[in-house]
Amino acid sequence: MEKFKVKFYPDNKAIEVKNDTTILSAAISCGVYINSVCGGDGVCGKCKVIVRNGTVITQPNGAISLEEKRQHIYLACLTTIHSDAEIEVLPESRLDFEKLSTQEFYTKSEEIEPAAPSLKEGVFAHSPLATKEYLELPPPSLEDNISDLERLYRQLGRLHKDYTATQMGLANIKQLGELLRDSDWKVTATLGKRNETTEIVLLESGNTSAKNFGMCFDIGTTTISGQLVDLKNKKVLGTKAVYNKQASFGSDVITRIIYANEEDGLEKLHNAVTDTMNEMIKELITEHKIDLNNVTCVLCTGNTTMVHLLLSVDPTFIRREPYVPTANFVPTIRAAEAGININPRGLLSCVPGVSSYVGGDTTSGILSCGLYKEEELGILIDIGTNGEIALGNKDFLVACAASAGPAFEGSGVTCGVRASRGAIQKVKISSGDFKVTYNTIGDAKPRGICGSGYIDLIAGMLSVGLIDKSGKLKAESSKRVRDSSENGREFVVAFKDETETGSDIVITEADIENLKRAKAAIYSATAILVKHMNLDFSAINKIFIAGGFGTSVDIDSAVKIGLLPNLERSKFVFIGNSALAGTRQMLLSYEATRKADEIARKITYFELSVDPGYMDEYMAALFFPHTDIKRWAM
Numbered sequence: 001m002e003k004f005k006v007k008f009y010p011d012n013k014a015i016e017v018k019n020d021t022t023i024l025s026a027a028i029s030c031g032v033y034i035n036s037v038c039g040g041d042g043v044c045g046k047c048k049v050i051v052r053n054g055t056v057i058t059q060p061n062g063a064i065s066l067e068e069k070r071q072h073i074y075l076a077c078l079t080t081i082h083s084d085a086e087i088e089v090l091p092e093s094r095l096d097f098e099k100l101s102t103q104e105f106y107t108k109s110e111e112i113e114p115a116a117p118s119l120k121e122g123v124f125a126h127s128p129l130a131t132k133e134y135l136e137l138p139p140p141s142l143e144d145n146i147s148d149l150e151r152l153y154r155q156l157g158r159l160h161k162d163y164t165a166t167q168m169g170l171a172n173i174k175q176l177g178e179l180l181r182d183s184d185w186k187v188t189a190t191l192g193k194r195n196e197t198t199e200i201v202l203l204e205s206g207n208t209s210a211k212n213f214g215m216c217f218d219i220g221t222t223t224i225s226g227q228l229v230d231l232k233n234k235k236v237l238g239t240k241a242v243y244n245k246q247a248s249f250g251s252d253v254i255t256r257i258i259y260a261n262e263e264d265g266l267e268k269l270h271n272a273v274t275d276t277m278n279e280m281i282k283e284l285i286t287e288h289k290i291d292l293n294n295v296t297c298v299l300c301t302g303n304t305t306m307v308h309l310l311l312s313v314d315p316t317f318i319r320r321e322p323y324v325p326t327a328n329f330v331p332t333i334r335a336a337e338a339g340i341n342i343n344p345r346g347l348l349s350c351v352p353g354v355s356s357y358v359g360g361d362t363t364s365g366i367l368s369c370g371l372y373k374e375e376e377l378g379i380l381i382d383i384g385t386n387g388e389i390a391l392g393n394k395d396f397l398v399a400c401a402a403s404a405g406p407a408f409e410g411s412g413v414t415c416g417v418r419a420s421r422g423a424i425q426k427v428k429i430s431s432g433d434f435k436v437t438y439n440t441i442g443d444a445k446p447r448g449i450c451g452s453g454y455i456d457l458i459a460g461m462l463s464v465g466l467i468d469k470s471g472k473l474k475a476e477s478s479k480r481v482r483d484s485s486e487n488g489r490e491f492v493v494a495f496k497d498e499t500e501t502g503s504d505i506v507i508t509e510a511d512i513e514n515l516k517r518a519k520a521a522i523y524s525a526t527a528i529l530v531k532h533m534n535l536d537f538s539a540i541n542k543i544f545i546a547g548g549f550g551t552s553v554d555i556d557s558a559v560k561i562g563l564l565p566n567l568e569r570s571k572f573v574f575i576g577n578s579a580l581a582g583t584r585q586m587l588l589s590y591e592a593t594r595k596a597d598e599i600a601r602k603i604t605y606f607e608l609s610v611d612p613g614y615m616d617e618y619m620a621a622l623f624f625p626h627t628d629i630k631r632w633a634m
């Protein structure tokens with residue numbers, strides 16, 4: 001079979017492919033990740049590339065304008081390769097396009113650092129997943145002639161009684177004799193908590209105890225956030241958030257599970273997530289001049305499917321009745337076994353999940369906001385592609401999951417971006433002339449709209465009568481309201497001369513529909529969970545709102561569009577990425593890890609789809625704010 005050489009820019013990666021291969025699958029095969037919200041179905045229009053050279057055949061579609069055709073722009077998923085070719089992935093189609101600098105993200109996350117009690121310093125004892133101990137061993141003599149290994153254990157036991165049940169693998173034992181003598185009996189032992197035992201993960205010559213670092217990750221369906229932490233002094237050295245490269249295979253967990261069943265599908269999905277994480281680790285250690293060997297452990301959280309794919313465990317049974325995952329409580333393993341590049345003997349631990357659709361990210365979130373120890377009732381709503389809701393207090397915890405889609409994370413909407421520099425995060429519209437005022441993250445020129453911006457925008461459009469309760473744009477005569485070819489009508493938020501991209505930033509009726517479905521999924525899941533426990537919202541003392549959709553969500557706007565119930569404003573607490581915050585606590589404290597284990601075992605999973613009222617509740621929430629308007633009266 002004839003093969004063609006294809007080169008991708010700007011990655012400069014090349015691959016040989018068979019005739020008739022799609023550009024999207026050629027790109028994935030050589031590690032070039034293209035935004036592909038619809039998983040290659042040709043409907044999202046996000047996978048645009050320019051074919052610089054070569055013969056390709058494409059299928060007709062409405063996502064490519066005449067002007068784009070002239071510029072040789074194609075949809076990667078609908079275009080096949082029929083000669084050697086050179087292909088450029090457009091910036092907005094690249095999944096690494098929106099990397100945040102450490103400074104920007106961390107400054108923002110500090111602003112939203114949760115006020116929840118468990119996040120205060122010192123709540124859990126400082127005892128990281130991996131610690132380093134400097135040891136000066138007495139050299140052996142005829143009188144003190146115990147073996148090298150016993151000598152090492154004896155010295156550790158003298159330092160701390162917890163170290164009496166220590167284990168060590170054969171690889172370290174093999175090099176022990178020579179290492180101790182070459183180091184003049186002065187070594188540093190890295191001790192890892194490996195399930196219920198302590199393991200000597202690593203032995204180094206001399207005193208390296210000041211250099212001990214760990215990574216924590218929140219692996220979201222759309223976004224992966226990670227932090228590099230100094231395990232010695234608990235300092236967060238850097239934070240990154242990037243798109244999960246698995247987005248090349250579709251936007252939700254179900255599409256990914258289906259893909260995992262295709263030939264090499266599981267391996268490709270696994271490689272996509274580990275590539276994303278390894279790049280983040282590499283960038284962070286380079287920025288902070290840290291040797292990879294001094295990164296000794298990684299702690300990950302994520303929904304159950306994300307954790308299965310990270311570990312390359314087949315997720316098939318997650319979506320097959322009776323919806324049982326392979327593992328909720330995954331034992332600590334070597335990071336290298338999962339393809340994560342840190343010290344080759346470093347450890348990887350995953351936060352325990354609850355069920356197929358309520359994962360470790362809910363456990364971490366509950367740990368972080370302290371819901372598990374509250375006297376009064378509270379709700380945690382984590383707004384993500386896979387939205388998770390937990391209700392309870394110190395006596396009980398119940399949780400469910402809602403498939404919200406990635407719209408609030410800036411994906412699958414025309415001008416959506418994550419909450420990063422240049423994202424429109426607050427919007428006001430004046431009545432009459434529909435003049436728009438907005439502010440952006442970092443006060444930069446706008447380049448798109450993030451979740452909090454969309455919430456404000458829809459609330460503003462409702463207030464000035466630009467849209468009706470179903471989200472349809474009214475026929476107003478304004479230069480900002482116009483017809484858009486495929487997506488119904490649209491409203492211009494920022495004209496091209498104001499924007500960084502040089503294109504108008506708009507919200508279309510199709511975007512509003514997407515956002516409406518996302519908010520309906522979250523609200524109806526919350527309402528059904530509350531009802532399932534024979535409660536109503538008035539019994540709730542606090543609502544913790546988590547997610548990476550913006551740092552400054554306006555509660556009034558979120559209530560106005562029907563994303564949140566109309567409760568006293570003081571009951572709402574925005575806690576940012578609580579899954580990452582909880583995971584960081586576990587990385588730094590074994591006590592927190594034990595608590596997370598307890599929380600995961602305590603949560604009762606509630607399957608929304610079996611509730612006879614769920615569909616009606618969801619349909620009723622497909623209006624702004626809801627069909628039952630009485631619920632929004634204070």
Ligand code: FES
Nearest residue numbers: 040042044045077
């Ligand atoms: Fe190509 Fe959606 S249109 S991936």
